[in-house]
Amino acid sequence: MRNFPCLLLVFQVALPGSLSALAEGQVSPRASQKDSPSLSNTSRKTDMPTFETLKAMANAAREADEVPEAIRLYTELVGIRPNWTEGWWYLGTLYYEKDQYTDGARAFQRFVTLEPKNGQGWAMLGLCKYQTKDYVTSLEHLGKGRELGLAGNEELARVVRYHQAVLLTLGRQFEAAQELLNGFAVEHRESDSVLDALGMAVLRISDPLEELNSVQKEMIRQFGKAAFLAGERKASESRKLYDELEEHYRNRPNVAYAYGVSLLAEKEPERAMTYFKEELKRNPNHVASMLQIALQTMSSGKFEEALPYAKKASTVDPENFAAYYALGRIYLGLNDVPSAITMLVRASKVAPDVPGVYFVLASAYTRAKKPAEAARARAEFARLEALDKERRGEATGEDTKSNALEKSGPL
Structure with missing residues (x-):
């Protein structure tokens, strides 16, 4: 199932541009021509009642949550009109609701082919690709969706940000992942999923969460909480938790580093350097600690050092x-x-x-x-x-x- 419960609200996505008009039946003749295959006037007159009847049935099935029937009807409709973007959109969301992500990806691929500037379509395609574990393509499509814009749909934007962050962590882009996840703290939207994702970014763990043991999972959750409190500007609570975690999990990989980064955020670079060097003692090839030391040292004008x-x-x-x-x-x-x-x-x-x-x-x-x-x-x-x-x-x-x-x- 999903890694982010609020994705169930995907059916609330506002249909962009001409799609809203199509949903209300307010389509100009030019728009109707675009969404229909080239037909003679006679065949179009024959086709329209059948199409409109099927469309009404499909919409009714979808609104009644009769998903299999709605999928069957929308599939028939896009067979009649292959360029009908609204149909491809609903077909994609229905497949997603049924956890049929490969079929959903095909529907959204067709949708973005017809609407290449539609950020919501690219976002949904990326989410389908995520569920099929095509992570590289998913990250690309999610990024394109955000770049094109999600039409003010904040719920979808949050879902996309979360999945982007998870993918960035899997790709060892921990800082970029943490930056995205910090937004949830600013918005005070705490959840176990967000805390886990944030903890993995903070501790620089790229292994899938489900492959970790219970001790690791608890450590990740707690570090995620400490970082979340910092993002909420609850500095004293965050510091108290970080102190406890550093003492409890001392000598574990990346703990000294994470603690040092938290000290940097509180404008304590001298103390932070101590922990970066401590991490290097544990792992002489810890690149992030090397770079932290290099940047902090040169910020003091000590370039040779x-x-x-x-x-x-x-x-x-x-x-x-x-x-x-x-x-x-x-x-x-x-x-x-x-x-x-x-x-x-x-x-x-x-x-x-x-x-x-x-x-x-x-x-x-x-x-x-x-x-x-x-x-x-x-x-x-x-x-x-x-x-x-x-x-x-x-x-x-x-x-x-x-x-x-x-x-x-x-x-």
Whole structure:
């Protein structure tokens, strides 16, 4: 079944654009022509009563929650009119309700083929793909749905955000996952599913939750709760729980790191560094700790001291854009502009959608007296920043002013 109970409300999704008109029977002649195959006037007159009768029967079955009958009728209807978008939409949602996700994906694939700019259709296609465990495609479609917009449907937006976060965690993009999940804390929408997903992101656990033992699950739930309290701006409660968890689960993987990150959020970088170094003692190849130390060290102007941490991080994890980003900033601090540009360009190749990389790259090109390249980097930064700000506002329920450097690190 579903991983997010509120998805049962999917039938409340407002039909976008022409779909609302179709549902009410308020379709202009031009719209009707688009949604019908090419027919002669005679055949259309013969077809319309049959189609309208079947449509009324299908709608009645759907509204009466007679799902199998509604599916049968809508299938017949889209057979008559293959370009009837409303029919494909309802067929997809009905299949989803019946947990027939492969069939649902086919219906929504047809829907987005007819309505390629419809974000809700892409979102539902992504949710179907999630349930069939086609995770790469699911993440792509969910992202496209959010990018196109979900027509103000906040319930669907929350479902999409949750599943995106789970997929990002499976793909080891823990910081991006946590950012999405923090929105639920801002909205005060606590649930076990959200706490578990948040705990896994905080503890950097990419294994499926169902494969973990009961002790791990309890630890994950508790760390998720601590992070959720922090997102709710309940700092004292969050700190108390984090302190208890650090003591109880000390020496377990990523606990010292998670505790250090929580200290950073409370503006205690010196204490945080102690725990990042503690994590490195436990695991000398802990890339996230290396990068935290590198970024915190260079923020104090100690670029030479930061350099070996960033270098090792890029060696251990050559696909980690943040390592190249950190190296780029460090080389800029050391006035080695050519090396900085090389590292920042590499970061942009690994993560082409992170605005902060282009922000720093523009600065590097300016210092290298390359105005054309600097202008291109600034333009790309502005484009990505606008898109990122829109996504962040949707994710947190706030119109937050983004910070390029904060969003660019591994944090």
